[in-house]
Every structure is written in C-alpha cells, then in structure tokens.
Amino acid sequence: MLKNKKIKVMLADFLYDNDKGPSYNLVPLNIGYLVSYANRHYGDKFDFKLYRNIDKFIKDFNNEPPSIVAFSQYIWNDDLTQGILKWIKSEYPKILSISGGPMVGITTESIGIFFKTNPSVDLCIPGYGEYGFTQVLSRYIETKGNIELIKNSSINGVAFLLDGKLVNTEAEQLLVKPNIDMEKEITSPYLTGLFDEFLKDSYSPMVQGMRGCPFKCTFCFASKLKIAKFSEKHVLDELDV
Ligand code: B12
Numbered sequence: 001m002l003k004n005k006k007i008k009v010m011l012a013d014f015l016y017d018n019d020k021g022p023s024y025n026l027v028p029l030n031i032g033y034l035v036s037y038a039n040r041h042y043g044d045k046f047d048f049k050l051y052r053n054i055d056k057f058i059k060d061f062n063n064e065p066p067s068i069v070a071f072s073q074y075i076w077n078d079d080l081t082q083g084i085l086k087w088i089k090s091e092y093p094k095i096l097s098i099s100g101g102p103m104v105g106i107t108t109e110s111i112g113i114f115f116k117t118n119p120s121v122d123l124c125i126p127g128y129g130e131y132g133f134t135q136v137l138s139r140y141i142e143t144k145g146n147i148e149l150i151k152n153s154s155i156n157g158v159a160f161l162l163d164g165k166l167v168n169t170e171a172e173q174l175l176v177k178p179n180i181d182m183e184k185e186i187t188s189p190y191l192t193g194l195f196d197e198f199l200k201d202s203y204s205p206m207v208q209g210m211r212g213c214p215f216k217c218t219f220c221f222a223s224k225l226k227i228a229k230f231s232e233k234h235v236l237d238e239l240d241v
C-alpha cells in the first residue's frame with residue numbers, strides 16, 4: 001500500500017432497477033449521514049464512496065476492491081445485499097463488512113437472528129449508525145484492519161459474533177439514542193456536496209427534520225428509537241430558503 005494512501009470504504013444502500021429504471025430514486029440519506037459524521041473525525045484517513053446502483057458498485061469494486069464495505073439493510077434490498085456480501089466475503093475474506101439499518105433491529109433477539117441469516121457480516125450497528133460506525137473506524141486503524149483483532153474486545157455501539165456468541169448486545173439501553181449531538185456533529189451531506197453526484201443523476205433529495213417518531217406503532221422500527229431533532233435553521237439551510 002502507498003504511504004499515506006487513504007483507506008477505501010464503499011458504502012451502499014442498494015436499489016433494485018426495473019425496466020423503467022430504479023424502483024425509487026431518493027438520495028441515500030442514511031449512509032450520507034454516516035459519512036458526514038465520519039468525515040469530521042477520520043476524513044484524513046478514509047476515502048468514502050457512496051452507492052445506490054449495484055452495477056456501478058460492482059464496476060468500481062472490481063476496479064479497486066476496498067478495505068471496508070458497509071451496507072444498509074432494509075426489507076426491500078436485503079436479499080440483494082446478502083448476495084453481494086456472500087460474493088465479497090468468499091472472494092475477499094479480509095475485507096471488513098459492516099451492516100446497519102432496520103433489518104438488524106435493536107433487540108438482542110433480532111440481532112441474533114440477523115447474524116444467523118447474514119453469516120457474511122462481520123459487524124453490525126443496531127439503531128442510529130453514526131457513532132458506532134466511527135467507533136469501528138477507530139478500531140480499524142488501531143488494529144491495522146485485522147478482523148480478528150477488531151473483534152478482540154467489545155466496541156461501543158457495535159454487535160458481532162465471537163466464537164458463535166453475541167458480543168455487545170446491550171442495544172436496548174445504549175443504541176436507541178443517537179449518542180451524538182446531531183445538530184452540532186452531523187454536517188449536512190447536501191451542503192458539503194456529498195450528494196452532488198446523486199442529484200446530478202436525477203435522484204430526489206429527502207430532508208430529515210427529526211428522527212424517531214412520536215407515534216408508537218408496535219410493528220415499526222422507528223417507534224423504538226429516541227426522538228432526536230435537527231434545528232429549524234439546519235433544515236432551512238438544507239432547503240436553501
Ligand atoms: C421515509 C420512509 C419511507 C419513504 C422513503 C423510503 C426510503 N428512505 O428509502 C417511502 C414512503 C418511499 C417508504 C416506503 C416504504 N417503507 Co418506509 N420508511 C420511511 C421512514 C419513515 C424513514 C426512512 C428514512 O429514510 N430515514 C432516514 C435515514 C437517515 O434514517 P435511517 O434509515 O433510520 O438510518 C439510520 C439507521 O438505520 C442506521 N443505518 C442505516 N443504514 C446503515 C448502514 C450502515 C453500514 C450502518 C452502520 C448504519 C445504518 O444509521 C442511519 C443513521 O443513523 C422509516 C421509519 C423511520 N422513521 O425510520 C420507514 C421504514 C424504513 N419503511 C419501512 C417499510 C416496510 C416500507 C415499505 C416496504 C412499506 C410498504 N409496505 O410499501 C415501503 C417500501 C419502499 C421501497 N423502497 O420499496 C420499514 C422498513 C422495515 C425494514 N425491516 O426494513 C420502516 C423502518 C418503517 C417500519 N415499519 O418499521 N418509506
């Protein structure tokens with residue numbers, strides 16, 4: 001590896017394409033927030049690339065495989081993501097794989113089920129992802145990317161299997177809140193240009209005013225998360241009004 005070369009991280013929230021194009025076409029706000037937060041802490045060490053389109057991901061991956069892959073798993077892209085993960089880990093076992101999103105869930109039981117159905121995932125981050133993701137990056141640097149060493153001791157906000165046993169499953173207490181000051185610590189991915197390539201490609205913007213939900217529908221992931229808000233100014237700045 002070249003000295004001072006940044007560590008490549010590919011993040012994706014995949015969409016299916018049908019014969020009319022993408023099944024829907026919103027910017028990947030979830031991984032955009034992860035990268036906005038991570039860039040504040042480790043932007044000098046990691047080079048983050050965001051993807052929606054699977055063909056583009058595979059082309060760039062084959063061109064230069066990354067050191068870390070990170071995927072959003074929702075009910076609508078779970079099979080697709082699992083397939084890609086299976087291929088990546090069978091061909092490149094040293095690439096660290098991280099997952100997050102509603103399919104992980106936030107209870108010990110759901111995280112256990114997630115790992116059973118996703119054996120190619122090294123680490124998962126239940127609930128809000130920014131804090132845990134950055135904790136993993138820090139551990140990655142300390143251990144020079146050795147996956148066994150990364151899993152040697154627990155990582156705050158992160159769950160994984162060690163000898164078949166779940167480590168760090170205190171999701172319910174720890175992870176249902178963002179663990180960061182969203183307003184101060186998440187720079188808008190719109191205002192920093194992170195989404196420019198998506199907007200140029202006709203993806204639609206989606207603006208988040210708050211997280212969690214004041215309603216408590218029992219089936220819903222969002223009803224379990226603590227409410228956290230962006231300020232009115234933050235939202236208006238993003239809307240450019
Ligand atoms: C807006 C929204 C929609 C919009 C836009 C969808 C989208 N964004 O892609 C619309 C109206 C289109 C929609 C439709 C549907 N939705 Co919807 N939707 C939501 C809602 C309200 C917000 C999602 C969102 O974008 N949040 C913004 C991002 C920034 O937040 P986030 O997803 O929470 O991301 C954080 C964490 O999940 C985590 N994270 C996410 N990805 C990753 C990746 C990594 C590597 C890491 C470490 C962490 C991480 O970190 C992020 C930042 O903290 C959620 C409920 C909620 N309040 O969360 C439901 C939700 C996502 N929807 C859901 C469902 C079921 C649907 C539908 C299938 C409903 C239906 N039957 O038709 C459809 C399918 C849409 C499709 N893609 O085909 C479920 C998904 C459940 C699941 N297990 O996947 C949710 C969670 C609600 C629920 N019932 O529990 N939806």
Ligand code: SF4
Binds near residue numbers: 214215217223
């Ligand atoms: S389904 Fe979830 S996001 Fe929608 S109102 Fe209910 S708790 Fe809120």
